[in-house]
Amino acid sequence: MSGISHQPFAPTVTELRAGGDRIRRHRHDEHQLVYVSTGVLAVSTAGGRWVASAERAVWLPAGTWHEHRFYGASAFHAVGFDVDSAPLADREPTVIAVSPLLRELLVACTDETLSAPEVRRIRAVLRDQLRRTRQEPIMLPAAEDPRLAEACAIVASDLATPHPLAALASRVGAGERTLSRLFRDEFGMTYPQWRTRLRVFEAMILLAGGTPVTETAHRCGWATTSSFIDTFQRTMGRTPGAYRA
Incomplete structure (x- = not known):
């Protein structure tokens, strides 16, 4: 194939x-x-x-x-x-x-x-x-607007670093309200909702490769392991440890 x-x-x-x-x-x-x-x-x-x-x-x-x-x-x-x-x-x-x-x-x-x-x-x-x-x-929907696509790429390249919407908009040459509207219009979700989904996606991939839960939480941008476990379990229906196992 x-x-x-x-x-x-x-x-x-x-x-x-x-x-x-x-x-x-x-x-x-x-x-x-x-x-x-x-x-x-x-x-x-x-x-x-x-x-x-x-x-x-x-x-x-x-x-x-x-x-x-x-x-x-x-x-x-x-x-x-x-x-x-x-x-x-x-x-x-x-x-x-x-x-x-x-x-x-x-x-x-x-x-x-x-x-x-x-x-x-x-x-x-x-x-x-x-x-x-x-x-x-x-x-994870693909962006059509080049400003939104660039913003998504910036966040995805460094999940461990917080990217406030205002700072992200400035980097891609858009107003904060414009970028917020693009997330809603193209993805049907807010910027925080999209970022959470992206982090869960990446966490699934890391866990599948054997990365420990605490390290996965850090690399995907969660402040604490407990907050990562809570978000992952609500999204995926089981804990990161169970998923990794």
Whole structure:
């Protein structure tokens, strides 16, 4: 998969990937659901970034150009779906919650040792579960305005340093109110909300690579480890320590 820019069919596969591995920008003529039962997968498109983990999978509609990067040793599972029988109606990439049952179905569906009748039965249950699963708006949108894009890059390059909105606006040549409006208009969230989401994303990646919780909190800009644990647990549904384990 790594060196292919276009595939008529979205493959259904299981692959073991090392931290740092990449799958170059490509697209499929079919829908695909991507998931990692271990490790963390960052999925990038023209519209933003999504993160797949043991609790979340990313739905990629047919024709979506995307690329992958793996963090930590990862077990990668991809399931392709014909364009005429999609279990999800979304026309944009989205993150879905992965229940214990859905996890086992995704892993089993990509097991190459199963017979065709077994795979068909598993896929039937998988489709039912996907239609019932909840979606989670966990993504980092890509900025269109160059001032907003520059501001995002500044913050992302040094999460450990606070960047007040006024100072950030001055650096990118915009007024504070203008930059605040750009965050709301393009991302649908305030600057503090976006920065928190960015820090959680980066924390997921660091934890997947084995970085200790306290160091992760410091590198992602939290003043205390306890505040990091609280924010991460509210966002991800479990503590950083449990996530890292």
